[in-house]
Amino acid sequence: MSEQILFLLLLYFDCFRMLCCKGPPPPRTEYDVVCIGLTGSGKTSLLSKLCSEATDNIVPTTGFSIKAVPFQNAILNVKELGGADTIKKYWSRYYQGSQGVVFVLDSASSDEDLEVARTELHSALQHPQLCTLPFLILANHQDKPAARSVQEIKKYFELEPLARGKSWILEGSSVDNMDAVKESFSQLIHLLEEKDQEAGRI
Known part of the structure; x- marks a missing residue:
């Protein structure tokens, strides 16, 4: 067998191995996240859209639902808790095992409902099972004319003094x-990844 043919065979084998023997991609890291907010804040619609699900017949969540929301580098297992008064008082029963928090508020709601949302967010930020976790706070319904700006929400919710030293995004x-x-x-x-790395260094 000539050297040229041998070279071509080796090249073909390498290409075949690269294409066919690559193996499955490494598994994405999964994080357990709890999603809270008052009824009507838009939690279910946002999560359904993230999962490419239809949002035509969205109804308020009663109890809780869990969605695996895929992203390029991670999967978020989001436990969405219903926001009705009858359910809200039991939120803390579902906090255990959470690694992060998503709090959704209706930025176009009445002053009364916004005050309730503010109280609930303050309670979550100080809860023993959540206070050290990363928070994503979404001022939702920014497309509505009555929506308050992110800066207005930040000031009204007193996030700078209350959440100082915590990991949070608004x-x-x-x-x-x-x-x-x-x-x-x-x-x-x-x-969440940063928190994982910090835990690994301890």
């Missing part, structure tokens, strides 16, 4: 701009 959101929502969740994943 972003505007709406189902009409899912690219921005995905970017916000990517920022949360980055915080």
Whole structure:
């Protein structure tokens, strides 16, 4: 067998091995995240859109639901808790095992509902099982005329003094701009990865 034929055979074998014997891609890291917010804040619609599900017949979540939301470098197992008054008081029963928190608020809601959301967020930020976790706070319904800006929400919710020293992100959101929502969740994943690395260094 000539050297040229041998070279071609080896080249063909290497190409075949690269194409066919690559093996499965490495598994994506999974994180367990709890998603809370009042009824009507838009939690279910945002999560359904992230999962490419239909949003035509969205109804308020009763109890809780779990969705595996895929991203390029991670999968978020999101436990969404219903926001009705009858369910809200039991939220803390579902916090155990969470590695991150998504809090969704309706930035176009009434002053009364916004005050309730503020109280619930303050409670979550200080809860023993959540206070050390990364938070993604979404000021949702930014597409509505009555929506308050992210800066207004930040000031009204007193996030700077209350959440100082914690890992948190506040972003505007709406189902009409899912690219921005995905970017916000990517920022949360980055915080989760940082927390993992810190834990590994201890």
